[in-house]
Structures are given as structure tokens and as C-alpha cells.
Amino acid sequence: MSSAEATRPGLLHSLSARFTFLAFVFATGLAVILVAVLALGTWRTLVWQEEQVLLQRSEALYSWLGTNPIDEDNLFHEIVENVFEPREILMRVEDPALSAPMETPGYSEALSDLLLEPAPTSPVEAGVSFAVGPQGGLYLSLLTARFVGDGEAARLVIVRGASNLSLDEKAFAGYLFFAGLLTTGLIFGAGLLQLMISRWLLRPVQRITQETALVAPGTIDRRIAPQGLPSELAVLASAHNTMLDRLEKAYHGLSTYADNAAHELRGPVGRLMAQTERLLDRTDLPPDLQDPIDTLHETATSLRDVLNVVLFLARADQGVMTALRQNVDAIQSLTDLRDLYEPACEEAGLTLSLDLPDHLTWPLDPRLFQQAMSNILENAIRHTPSGGRITVQARSASGMLDIRVTDTGSGIPPEHLPFVFDRFYRVDAVRNPGTGTGLGLAIVRSILRLHAGRVDIASAPGQGTTVEMFFGPAPSASGP
Structure with a gap:
């Protein structure tokens, strides 16, 4: 694994992302458990209601069967009740006193498998079970058997009942759909809320991180105020x-x-x-x-x-030295520097060109500004082969004076770039011993800090180097 791959941030690289992920997992698990418990309770309630209806119907039938003689017309009317209503209730009575079992039309076709089972020969307490019809419909089935009549006239009567649960299944499916939809919304809402809360809670950590990132040799006196922190x-x-x-x-x-x-x-x-x-x-x-x-x-x-x-x-x-800044015509200063170094460039076979606006005045320390520019130009001349080109550009951007020096020289290997501004560091110390002291770029960085600015460098071997210097405005001035 390369170092770039090892340091590449993953999906959960931040604490806020980890807190949000943990909260999302916890909320999802809790929501699933709650929905499962509520769904089970809802389904059991629906089945219990159907069971109570079947028990009431069976008790009503037994009351009609207990009459002597049996009023078969009223009994049949009780059996076929609800057959045309949305809630389909099917009943069947098997009584030796009847010439044939009496049932709700369609009972035998819907629950034929139950009729194939042996009929009970002794009393059976009311018990319910689930049965599946030939069309795949789910039914709640009830079976009871008890003696009706006294003495030798007592007979074992079997009452069967079934309730079509299609409507309950549809209601339950609708409940699950809306419960799932609501739960999904609540989960993502909880995740978003947790993300916002975690970022709010981690804001002090970000403040400490930002303050720490600003610590540098020139700003080592910065401190983190503990007020307002947990x-x-x-x-x-x-x-x-x-x-x-x-x-x-x-x-x-x-x-x-x-x-x-x-x-x-x-x-x-x-x-x-x-x-x-x-x-x-x-x-x-x-x-x-x-x-x-x-x-x-x-x-x-x-x-x-x-x-x-x-x-x-x-x-x-140490802060002992300060930049004696005054309004300087940056265009004229850069033109003078070109005239100064043009003979050396011609001798080395190089072309030195300027890309400058018509007018640009900036608060600078003239001596330090010329020293910084001289160090950069001398480095460019030293490391650019004959036939190369050095270009100096200047512009005002975002309240800073931006001066860029680009050459077509040998470039700097990437492993050296982080250290080129360190004191006594020389990229070519092995190839060309005795050339330079390794202090030129360190001086440039110090000069830029004295001007409330910074210096950046970009380079690639064989493609040249670009040094970009940003000079800040004077402390007492609002702009150039």
C-alpha cells in the first residue's frame, strides 16, 4: 500500500461521521425492534378480534342447537349471517340431529382440507388455528365439540368456524407500509439531526484544531482561550x-x-x-x-x-526586526530588477521577461523587497539551463500583492519541496557541493512574514519551478 493510499481519508474518517453512523445504526435497530413489536401486537389484536367473533358465533349456534325441536330455519339464518359482508365468516354445524351437516355456502370448497381430518369423538374446547384456502387465502379456523342435551338424549355436536383474514392482511400490509415509510423518515431525520448535533458538539475541537494549525515559527505566541470550552x-x-x-x-x-x-x-x-x-x-x-x-x-x-x-x-x-513599509511603485522596482539581472541572463543564454499591469503601488520595505526578489531571481538563473526562460508576473488579488516568478529550469524533486525553505537546506548539496548556503529561501520566507504574507513553491523535475510571493497590506492601511 502506498503512502497516499494509507493516508487517504475513508468514509468514516471524521468523528462527526462516526457519531452519525453509530446513531444511524442505533436508531435503525431501535426502529426495527419497535416496528416489529408493534406489528406483532397489531397482528395479534386483529386475530384476537376475529377469534372473538368466531367464539360469539359458535356460542350463538350452540344456543339454537339446544332447543327441542331444533328451529332449522333460524339455525340456517344464523349460519349464513355475514356471508355477503366484507368480513367473510364461514360456519359449519355437524349434529346427529340434523339430516346433514349445515354450513355457510362455500365452506367446504374453501376449507376442504380441514374436513378431511378425523372428526373429534369427544368434547373439544374451542381452539383456533390458521388454514390456507385453495386460492391461497388465509383463514382463522375454530373447532369446538360439546355434548348438547341431557341424559341418553345427549349428542356430540361439532361446530366449525372460519374467518377470512384477507381484509386484515390488507390492513396489516398498509400499516407496515406506512410504518416503514414513517420509520425510514424518522431514521434519516435522526441521522441528520445527529450529524448537526455532532458537528455542534465538535465545534470546540475544530476550534482547537484551527488554532493549532496556525502555530508557526512566526506565530508561536498564539494560545487557545479556554473560555467557552467544555x-x-x-x-x-x-x-x-x-x-x-x-x-x-x-x-x-x-x-x-x-x-x-x-x-x-x-x-x-x-x-x-x-x-x-x-x-x-x-x-x-x-x-x-x-x-x-x-x-x-x-x-x-x-x-x-x-x-x-x-x-x-x-x-x-524574535520580532526585533520590522519592515519599514512605504508606498512603492512595484512596477518600477521590478523593471529595475530586470535591468539589473538582464546582463547575467544574457550571459547564461536566458530570456528574462515581465508580465505586469500598467500601475501597481503597494506598501513595501524597498530594501527587503529587492532582497527577496534578488534571491528568487538568482536561484532561477542558477538552475535554468541555456535557452530557458524566466517570467515575472505581478497582480493585486484578494487584498494581497501576488508576485510570481516562473522558470523553465531543472525543477525540484518532490521529496525536497517540503524542506526548501528550511535554513541551510540545499537540494543540490550532493551534486554541486559548495554552491550557495541554503539560506536564500529562508530569507525570502522571513521577509514575506515581515510583510504579513507568505511564499509558496511548485516544481517538477525537468518542468521548471514557480515561486509565488504574497505581500499583505500594511497593518495601518486598509488596502493598496
């Missing part, structure tokens, strides 16, 4: 602030150390340069010492330049 997150914010206090102390300690070290070393290096210059000015210097002293002088000069840069970066990070 008690658990307030403890986390306090621990985060304590950690930043220690980091800020250590960071400023290192910056102060670098500042002091650079300041202290400037004196000996300056004296070394003065001594070597004095020796180089002597006319009686032996020829065999001329080259070593000249090399020593060049080394001391390079060391002095590095110390000056380290001192500049340390003071910029």
Missing part, C-alpha cells in the same frame, strides 16, 4: 498552551543563542578580514603565501555573509 477540552487547551509556553521558551532560547553567537562571531571574523586585507596590501608578501591568504580572505568574507544572514533571521523570528 471542561474536558478546557484541560486539553490548557495542556496545549503549556506545551506552547515551553516550546516558545526553547525556540526563543535558540533564536537568542543564534543571535548572540552570530553577533559574537562577527568581531573575530571582522578582525580576520582586516588582517588578511592588510596582508594582501603588502608589496613584500612572498608569492607562496599570496594564494592561501587570498583563500582565507574569501572564506572569512563568506563566513561574514552567513553570520549576517543568521543574525537577520534570528532577529526577524
Whole structure:
């Protein structure tokens, strides 16, 4: 598995998504259980009502069978009652006193399988069961057997009943449909509500995350205000602030150390340069010492330049240095820089072009602005082969001065891009040892921070590099 695949966010990569998923699963399970319980209760209620109707009808028939002689006309009228109504009730009486079993028309055809079973020979308490008719209809069947009459005249009478449950099935199916529809709506509504609640609950976490993401060398003094945070997150914010206090102390300690070290070393290096210059000015210097002293002088000069840069970066990070901003004609400044570097570009076989608007004034520190641009242009010239092109573009966008320098040079491998702005980091340190100090882009980043801006870089090997600098407006100004 590649690193990109390993870090690719999944479906449940966020806490709000996980909370919503868990709530959705819980709500779905609970809704299914409730619907199942209610459906079972509803169905049992429907069946119980049908059972009560059959019991009442059977008791009514037994009351007619207990008369002597049996009024067969009224008995038949009781048997065929409800046969033409929506609720189909079928009854059958098997009595030795009758010439033949008496039944509701259609009973034998609908429930023929029940008649094939052996008839009871002893009293049977009323019992119900389900039966399926030849057309697939569901019936609730009732069977009772009891003795009617006294003494030797007592006879075993069997009363059968059946209720067609088609209407109950339709009512139950409609109930299930609307219950399922309502449950689905409630589940998705609960999921949406849970998503909103989870995002609201996680808003303090997002606040802490955003505040933490803003911490950088130039903004290490940022802290998370614990006011308004839940008690658990307030403890986390306090621990985060304590950690930043220690980091800020250590960071400023290192910056102060670098500042002091650079300041202290400037004196000996300056004296070394003065001594070597004095020796180089002597006319009686032996020829065999001329080259070593000249090399020593060049080394001391390079060391002095590095110390000056380290001192500049340390003071910029500590906030001691500020940009002396004034309204600068950015078009004229960039044109002057082109005139300055055009001879070097011609010597290297490069084309340096400008793509600028007619007028663009911005609050800048002229010296720092020229230094940042010089560092970027020198890098572009150094890493662009003969026949290449360097283009400088400038525009005002979203309250920022956007300057883009694009070259058609060798490019930077992607594994080096995250580190090119680090101090002393050199992409070509192995291929071209001794070229540069690895401080040029670090200076550019510090200058952009002093201008409330940022610098971005995009590059690909063999396709060139684009450096984009964003200079922010002056703190006391509302715009350019």
C-alpha cells in the first residue's frame, strides 16, 4: 500500500461521521425492534378480534342447537349471517340431529382440507388455528365439540368456524407500509439531526484544531482561550498552551543563542578580514603565501555573509526586526530588477521577461523587497539551463500583492519541496557541493512574514519551478 493510499481519508474518517453512523445504526435497530413489536401486537389484536367473533358465533349456534325441536330455519339464518359482508365468516354445524351437516355456502370448497381430518369423538374446547384456502387465502379456523342435551338424549355436536383474514392482511400490509415509510423518515431525520448535533458538539475541537494549525515559527505566541470550552477540552487547551509556553521558551532560547553567537562571531571574523586585507596590501608578501591568504580572505568574507544572514533571521523570528513599509511603485522596482539581472541572463543564454499591469503601488520595505526578489531571481538563473526562460508576473488579488516568478529550469524533486525553505537546506548539496548556503529561501520566507504574507513553491523535475510571493497590506492601511 502506498503512502497516499494509507493516508487517504475513508468514509468514516471524521468523528462527526462516526457519531452519525453509530446513531444511524442505533436508531435503525431501535426502529426495527419497535416496528416489529408493534406489528406483532397489531397482528395479534386483529386475530384476537376475529377469534372473538368466531367464539360469539359458535356460542350463538350452540344456543339454537339446544332447543327441542331444533328451529332449522333460524339455525340456517344464523349460519349464513355475514356471508355477503366484507368480513367473510364461514360456519359449519355437524349434529346427529340434523339430516346433514349445515354450513355457510362455500365452506367446504374453501376449507376442504380441514374436513378431511378425523372428526373429534369427544368434547373439544374451542381452539383456533390458521388454514390456507385453495386460492391461497388465509383463514382463522375454530373447532369446538360439546355434548348438547341431557341424559341418553345427549349428542356430540361439532361446530366449525372460519374467518377470512384477507381484509386484515390488507390492513396489516398498509400499516407496515406506512410504518416503514414513517420509520425510514424518522431514521434519516435522526441521522441528520445527529450529524448537526455532532458537528455542534465538535465545534470546540475544530476550534482547537484551527488554532493549532496556525502555530508557526512566526506565530508561536498564539494560545487557545479556554473560555467557552467544555471542561474536558478546557484541560486539553490548557495542556496545549503549556506545551506552547515551553516550546516558545526553547525556540526563543535558540533564536537568542543564534543571535548572540552570530553577533559574537562577527568581531573575530571582522578582525580576520582586516588582517588578511592588510596582508594582501603588502608589496613584500612572498608569492607562496599570496594564494592561501587570498583563500582565507574569501572564506572569512563568506563566513561574514552567513553570520549576517543568521543574525537577520534570528532577529526577524524574535520580532526585533520590522519592515519599514512605504508606498512603492512595484512596477518600477521590478523593471529595475530586470535591468539589473538582464546582463547575467544574457550571459547564461536566458530570456528574462515581465508580465505586469500598467500601475501597481503597494506598501513595501524597498530594501527587503529587492532582497527577496534578488534571491528568487538568482536561484532561477542558477538552475535554468541555456535557452530557458524566466517570467515575472505581478497582480493585486484578494487584498494581497501576488508576485510570481516562473522558470523553465531543472525543477525540484518532490521529496525536497517540503524542506526548501528550511535554513541551510540545499537540494543540490550532493551534486554541486559548495554552491550557495541554503539560506536564500529562508530569507525570502522571513521577509514575506515581515510583510504579513507568505511564499509558496511548485516544481517538477525537468518542468521548471514557480515561486509565488504574497505581500499583505500594511497593518495601518486598509488596502493598496
